[in-house]
Amino acid sequence: MATPHDAHQHVPHALLHQPVRDIASGTEGILMAVLVENTGSPVGPDRWADIAYIRPHGGGVELSTAVANIEAASQ
Known part of the structure; x- marks a missing residue:
């Protein structure tokens, strides 16, 4: 399969730079x-x-997870 034109590009998200929780x-x-x-x-x-x-x-090492696994969190 060909690489999508937007592969490895930033995707807009409503919670970007906001507190979130990885539900997993x-x-x-x-x-x-x-x-x-x-x-x-x-x-x-x-x-x-x-x-x-x-x-x-x-701080520390960033965690990666599926976007479907994140939800807004309070600080």
């Missing part, structure tokens, strides 16, 4: 970016998805 892990932080990325395996078919990047409160 419970991690809370600031939504830093949403990107279109290939989440398929190297030997399998391409699977393009919107991936959210959350920076934990206080």
Whole structure:
């Protein structure tokens, strides 16, 4: 499958730079970016998805998760 024209590009999101919670892990932080990325395996078919990047409160390594897994959180 061909790479989508918007692959690895930033995607607008209503919660960008706002406090969010990853419902899968419970991690809370600031939504830093949403990107279109290939989440398929190297030997399998391409699977393009919107991936959210959350920076934990206080800094540290950003967590990646599916956009569907984030919700607004209070600070």
